[in-house]
Amino acid sequence: MITWNNLDTIPAYQELLKVAPVELAEAMTGEKGAERVRKYSVPMAAGLSCNYAAKQVDDKILEVLAKLAEETQLAGKFEALYNGEVINTGEKRMVLHHLTRGQLGEAVVADGVDKRSFYVQQQEKIAELANKVHSGEITNAAGEKFTTVVQIGIGGSDLGPRAMYLALENWAKVNHTFKMEARFISNVDPDDAAAVLNTIDVARSLFVLVSKSGTTLETLTNESFVKDALKKAGLEPSRHMIAVTSETSPLAQSDEYLAAFFMDDYIGGRFSSTSGVGGAVLSLAFGPEVFARFLEGAAEEDKLARNRDMYANPAMLDALIGVYERNVLGYQNTAVLPYSQALSRFPAHLQQLDMESNGKSVNRFGEPVDYVTGPVIFGEPGTNGQHSFYQLLHQGTDIIPLQFVGFRDSQMGTDVVIQESTSQQKLCANVAAQIVAFACGKADDNRNKNFEGGRPSSIVIGEQLTPEALGALLSHFENKVMFQGFVWNINSFDQEGVQLGKVLAKKVLAHDTDGALKAYSDLLNI
Template identity: 80%
Template sequence: MVNWNNLDTLKSYDALKNTATVNLVEAMTGANGAERVKKYSVPMAAGLDFNYAAKEVDDNILSALAALADEAQLAEKYEALYNGEVINTGEKRMVLHQLTRGQLGENVMADGVNKREFYVKEQQRIADFAKKVHSGEITNAKGEKFTTVVQIGIGGSDLGPRAMYLALENWAKKTGNFKMEAKFISNVDPDDASAVLNSVDVNRTIFILVSKSGTTLETLTNESFVTDALKKAGLEQGKHMIAVTSETSPLAKSDNYLEAFFMDDYIGGRYSSTSGVGGAVLSLAFGPDVFAQFLEGAAEEDKLAANKDMLKNPAMLDAMIGVYERNVLGYDSTTVLPYSQGLSRFPAHLQQLDMESNGKSVNRFGDPINYVTGPVIFGEPGTNGQHSFYQLLHQGTDIIPLQFIGFRNSQLGNDVNIQDSTSQQKLCANVAAQIVAFACGKKDENANKNFKGGRPSSIIIGDELNPKSLGALLAHFENKVMFQGFVWNINSFDQEGVQLGKVLAKKVLAHETDGALAEYSKLLNI
């Protein structure tokens, strides 16, 4: 039987707080550090590895964390989730994004249908559609092939798919899998839609409108922008636009769309990159076979997340170390630092994934909690960050844990040899140097040049960023966030904090305002 208890009621949490801490500078200096690098590593899917040698843990702390994971029943709660129990208590829904990429447990039935079969059917419909676009069976009114795809969405309908597209764009060009250029419209700021529309040939562009409810204000506003552009070009929206929506939305059976592909309420926006939300744009851009490889990597990582042994479960291990840093060591932020240009927007996706999921102050039953939950997440591609906010990370007053992501090989394979090393070797050298510099520091009599060290980090490292490794990377962080939500006994799958602003914005537009809202509306001349 699964029990849902607050973190501060668990005996193993008290034991964890009483476990001796680690002096990271001593632990990572000299031969000790070399031994830790070999010891504290666990394989992930798709050839990735999670190395946590530079984290403030030792065998005693890991044992205490494993005991906490067991008492919090993390493995059992994950099993309940993928077998279709109502885990999203706020909206009284199942949580089924894992089913978009594989079957982990028993058949899940909802709305009178087998949900795995439903997701596979929609993936096949998207694959068939993409193939027809690529072959020229589906064309514009002049019989010309579509060359560009533009996704219209916001939040999870933009951040994840955009990050995934950018991650694979160069890989696809190198491997001959690049079919169509993709662009994205998300911001209700009219400059966003205008800039994208000015950069494409609308005659040869197919648009994807993504809205589960079919009522998202920002998305429908941007749809109007696109509709206007199509009309001015003498084109019909119904020949240039498809929808990704729910079967019950007003978009589902509208003549305004060439085709509609379906999602459901059991997949939250920030978890939807492996559903039709990411599937349509990625299949059109790179082909359905590439999207299938992406799903395969995610499914492999999901299987690892089902392992009850924390030390063999990279997502659970990463999650528990994060809980230790947040609730015992008191660190309030985490920075994500991909040393790969392809992952330039991956930190932005993780900001939403983590902070929208675990930015909660009540438990899953609506009762206030007396401990901290989700950290602030921020990040930037590695070497850019080194010339930006790494100053604060190295010498600031706050200790901020770091999560590095790196690859031994570049995506395009183009490189130059300067001063006896290639650019990729220099990139990897920067990662290694930063991990050790953050952990060990550097003593100097000049206070300005003194580095205390003791700044913990982990790294996910692989050979190459490709569809399969990207899928594994995505699933790892989704499962990490899930496990942390389970430990904190919060609902990681609703987002009421996002809804409030939307409601008030509609009141402003309807001129139903008073107090401060009325004054700010006047100030902005709305």
């Protein structure tokens, strides 16, 4: 039987508070460090692995974390989730994004529909449309092929799909699967839409409008912006637009779209990259086969997340170490540092995924919790970040745990030897050096040049960033966030915190304001 209890009532957590912490600089020095690197690693899907040698854990701490996993019933709660129990208590909904890439347990029926079959059906419809666009069966009014796809959406309808597109763009070009350039419009700031529209051929562009409710203010405003541009170019908007929405939204049966593909309320925006939200733009950009490979990688990683053995479950292990860092060691932030330019927007996606999910101060029953929950997430690609905020990471007053991502080979295979090493070798050398530098530091009598060390990190590493590897990477972090929410006894699947600002913005636009809200409205000439 599944029970939901606050973290501070769990015996293993109380035990964890009493375990002596690891002196990381000492543990990672010399042969001891080499032995940790060989020992503390767990395989992931798609040839990836997660090495956590430079985390502040040892066998005793891991043993207690394994107890914590059992006492908080992490495996059982995940099983309940993928078998269709109502895990999103705030909105009284199931949580079904795993079903977009595979059936992990029992058939899940909702609203009289087998949901796995429903998601597969939508993927097949998207693939059919994408193939017709690529073959020239679907064209613009002049009979010309579409060359650009533009996604219009915000939040999870932008951050995830944009990050995934950028991650695979160069891989697709090298592997001859690149079909259409993708662009993205998200911000209601008119400069965002104008900048995109001014750099594309609108006559040969297909626009994907993504709004689950069909009422998102920013998205509908940008849709109007785009339709206006199409009309000014003498084009019929309905021949240039498709919708990804829910079956009950105002967009679902509209004749203003070339086609409509459906999602539902059981998939939150930040978890929607493997649904039609990401499926439409990625299938159009790279072909349905590449999107299918992306889903395959995510599905394989999801299967690992079912493992009841923490040591063979990379997402669960990563999550529990993160809880230890947050609730025992008191670290407030986590930096995500991919040493791959293709993952340039991946930290931004993970920022929403983590902070919108676990930025909660009440438990699943609406009761305040007496412990900290989700950390602040930020990051940039290496080596750019090294010349930006790494100064604070190395010598600042706060210790910030680090999550590196790295690949042994580049995506494009274009490289040169400079000073006896390639650019890719230099990139990999930098990530290896940073892990050890953060962990071990460097003593110096000049305090300004002294590095204390003791700065923990982990690294997810693979051969190359392929569609399968990207899917596995996405699944890993989605499941990590889920497991941490379970440990903290919070609901990771609603986002009430984003609603208040939307409500007040509508009051401003309706000129229904007083007090400070009116004063700020006047200040901004609204």
